[in-house]
Amino acid sequence: MEEITIKDIARICKVGVSTVxxxxxxxxxxxxxxxxMIMDTIQKYGYIPNNSARNLKRTDGKCVAVLVKGITxxxxxxxxxIMEDEIKKKKYSMVIRHVEFNEDEVDVALELVKEKRLAGIIFLGGYFSHSEEKLHKLRIPFILSTVGCAPDGMHHDNYSSLSVDDEKEGYRMTDFLIRQGHEKIAILAAQPNDASIGRMRLNGYRKALKDHGIKPDEELIRHMRPEIKSYSMESGYVLTRELLDSGKEFTAIFALSDTMAVGACRAIVEAGKRVPEDYSVAGFDGIELCSYYNPTLTTIRQPIQHIAEASVKLLFDILAGRSGHQHKVFAGELLEQESTAKR
Amino acid sequence: MEEITIKDIARICKVGVSTVxxxxxxxxxxxxxxxxMIMDTIQKYGYIPNNSARNLKRTDGKCVAVLVKGITxxxxxxxxxIMEDEIKKKKYSMVIRHVEFNEDEVDVALELVKEKRLAGIIFLGGYFSHSEEKLHKLRIPFILSTVGCAPDGMHHDNYSSLSVDDEKEGYRMTDFLIRQGHEKIAILAAQPNDASIGRMRLNGYRKALKDHGIKPDEELIRHMRPEIKSYSMESGYVLTRELLDSGKEFTAIFALSDTMAVGACRAIVEAGKRVPEDYSVAGFDGIELCSYYNPTLTTIRQPIQHIAEASVKLLFDILAGRSGHQHKVFAGELLEQESTAKR
Structure with missing residues (x-):
């Protein structure tokens, strides 16, 4: 049975968690x-307030590390x-570490394993191409959550992965834009040498064009540049300005993240054009901003809440011996909003 | 002399850091x-690549903790x-901990001090009202960075603080809107019982109105509610819809964060009105999105880069015995963009 949380108490009482x-x-x-009313409900459901001092006694320092590429x-x-909430429910503490693009996440993980009594590791985001030999040194279970690639030659019984199928979702969005009547679809893609989620989404774009008999125009494939922060608003803005300045014809832009789609929209508006009347713009991820931007953004919504919860659940199932390693693929959802229109 | 970093090498070589x-x-x-060219430059300037394995040997586990209220x-x-970059330059490792609104940050800090060999702590965001007695237990230097309140009764020689003057900056924005011809200015404020930055910014608003001989209209002061995430886009959206539905007259909205200003703009657009033609909207913080939103957002830009860098520098100066505790107030900057107009 799941333990009851402060959020459950809040929901039952119809008040905010801060009131509880x-x-x-x-x-x-x-x-x-x-x-x-709240205290009665707490007693009725046997909720145990989860403050850090009490946690301290129960956890005996048991700890799960989450290593994030791209904390901003x-x-x-x-x-x-979400992961922090789930890990706390299990009475473990969580340590977050930001891994820089030029850092080796497994080195960082090995360091953490030494420093702390880690029970397990969740790698969040980025990509992964380490040798099985090196990964074996970790000696504790690890989970790849929304990570692009499988470890090089590592047997799939030795790690878990949870993510969407980035190629399929890239295909889904491109196919949608084509069915809306767009043929000249620009894509704001990762750096040319990317071998991660960016490459997989781009593959999906190429495949969808091919299936519809459209020849990809390499000039409409715009790559991020190393000197601009990856997947940033600035990156989307700069690439879209160049696209507009180039004079190339196109009617839609598929940006590989919502943040880049925001930059693309801004560049179009500044050029005196309108979204979606002049250009349709679509993003990827499904962040909160999609519903508050003007216009609201069409996107692929990744079920990040489910992925995050399932990542923690699987790790604890493995730790408890209730499960072996698993590989779960989650379906994205195409969220059609104001930023795209029929051609 | 500051040690040379990978960013410096990139700048000197006119390439991106990822190329280096x-x-x-x-x-x-x-x-x-x-x-x-890059390897020659590295040799010339004596840059030592800063990967985590090499770091590990040098740091001997020396560590600074950053405790954040509101990691999202x-x-x-x-x-x-920025703090992570600066701490790494000093060959220390950094541990980030997210502190939930209902957690006691000093309990979390005490736990971390036990677990790890911490040299110092930076508290980032939130507010602070702990007794001197409890804070003494930390036994290591700590810095309040962009934190609302001073510790209760604690002597200012025993801690450092770095932030803007939130009351002054709240005044600055309100004064600006009044000088633009607005008299009926709604404010999206923190919860009524807030005693932190939200309260201080609201005080600045009240003071500016008073100085201009405008009587504050309590119905135009809209408070966040406990059941909606504080300072979120959703909060700004919901409060603005209520304001519009109430039929109260107003010509400008001052939202106490940029994220709330985004929600306010969206609510106005959905109501068939325009920003800034029908309503001016101003935010607070100066996040990147302000320059990419449609319309771009007028805001108070906090010099977060300076504050973050100075926080780390001061902590290391204190650790090295080069400085005592200090209290630094940074000036915000009013960034006028498209979301506000003369009345």
Whole structure:
């Protein structure tokens, strides 16, 4: 049975979690009746407040590490918060480490294993091409969550992976744009030498064009550049300006992240053109901003909440001997909003 | 002398940092001439590549902890990345911990001090009202970076603080809107019981109105609610819809974060109105999105890069005995963009 959380108590009481927190912590700013109702509910459901001091006693320092490539990406920020909640529910503590693009995540992981009594590791984002020999040194279970590539030659029984099928989702969006009547579809892709999610999404784009009998135009494939932060708004903005300045004809842009799609929209607006009347723009990820941008953004929504929760659940199942390593593929969802239109 | 970093090498060579990284790591995807130029530059300036394995040997586990309230806020994400870079330059490792709103950050810090050999702590964001007695238990230097309140009764020689003057900056924006001809200015404020940065910015708003002889209209002061995530786009959206539905007259909205300003703009657009023609909207923080949103957002830009760098520098100066504790106030900058107009 899942343990009840502060969020469950809040939902049952129809109040915010901070109100529950105020009740627990004897905060003066709470209506006494509300407080009584909350405390009764807590007693009824046997909820144990989860503050860090109490945690400390229970965890005995048991710890799960989450290693993130790209901590400033809002897509990962959501995942981190969900993983932290799930790990806390299991009475483990979580340590987050940001891995820089030029750092070797397995070296970072090996260092952490030495420093702390780690039970397991979740690698979040980025890509992964390490030798089995090196990965064996970790000696604790690890999970690849929304990571691009499988470890080089590593047997799939020795690690777990959870992600969408990036090629399939890249195909899904391109196919959608083609069915909307677009044929000249530009793509804002990763660096040319990328061998990760960016490459897989681009493959999906090429495949969809091919299946519809459209010859890919290499001038419409625009790659991120090393001097601009990957998958950033700035990157989307700069690439789209160049595309507009080039005079190449196109009617839609498929940006490989929502943040790049935001930059693309801004470049189009600054050029005196409109989205979607002059150019359709589509993103990828499904971050919160998609529903608040003007226009709202058509995107592939990755089920990041499910992926994050399932990553933690699987790790603990493995630790408890209830499961072996698994490889789960999650379906993305095409969210059609204002930024794309029929041609 | 500051040690030279990979970014410096990239700047000197006029290439991206990832190109420098490829040169160092013998990556095949690099032009041999570029590689030679980079390796020569590295030798000339005595740059020592900073990968984690080498770091490990040098740091002897020396570590600085950064405790963040609100890790999903893009404003803090920038600060985290800068702090991490600066801490690495000093050959220390950094551990990031997210502190939940209902957690006691000092309990979390005490736990970390036990677990790890911490040299110092940076508290990032949130507010702070702990007793001197409890804080003394930390026994290591700590810095409050962009934190709302001073520790209760704690002598200012015993901790450092670095932030903008939130009341002054709230005044600055309100004064600007009034000088643009706005008198009926709604504000999207923190929860009514907030005693932190939200309260201080609201105080600045009230003071500016008063100085201009405008009586504050309490119905135009809209507070976040506990059941919606604080300072979120959703919060700005919901409060603005209510404001529009109420029929109250107003011509401008001052949102206490950029993310809330984004939600406000979206609510206005969905109501069939325009920003800034029908309503001016201003935010606070100066996140990257302000320059890519449609319309671009007028905001108070906090010098987060300076604050983050100075926080780390001060901590290391204190650790080295080169400085006592200090209290630094940074000036915000009013960035006027498309979302506000003269009335």
């Amino acid at each position: 927190s105020r009740a627990i912590n004897n905060h003066p700013d709470i209506n006494p009746e509300t407080k009584k 990406n809002p897509f990962f920020a959501d995942a981190i918060q | 990284s490829r040169a160092i790591n013998n990556h095949p995807d690099i032009n041999p001439e570029t590689k030679k 806020n893009p404003f803090f994400a920038d600060a985290i990345q």
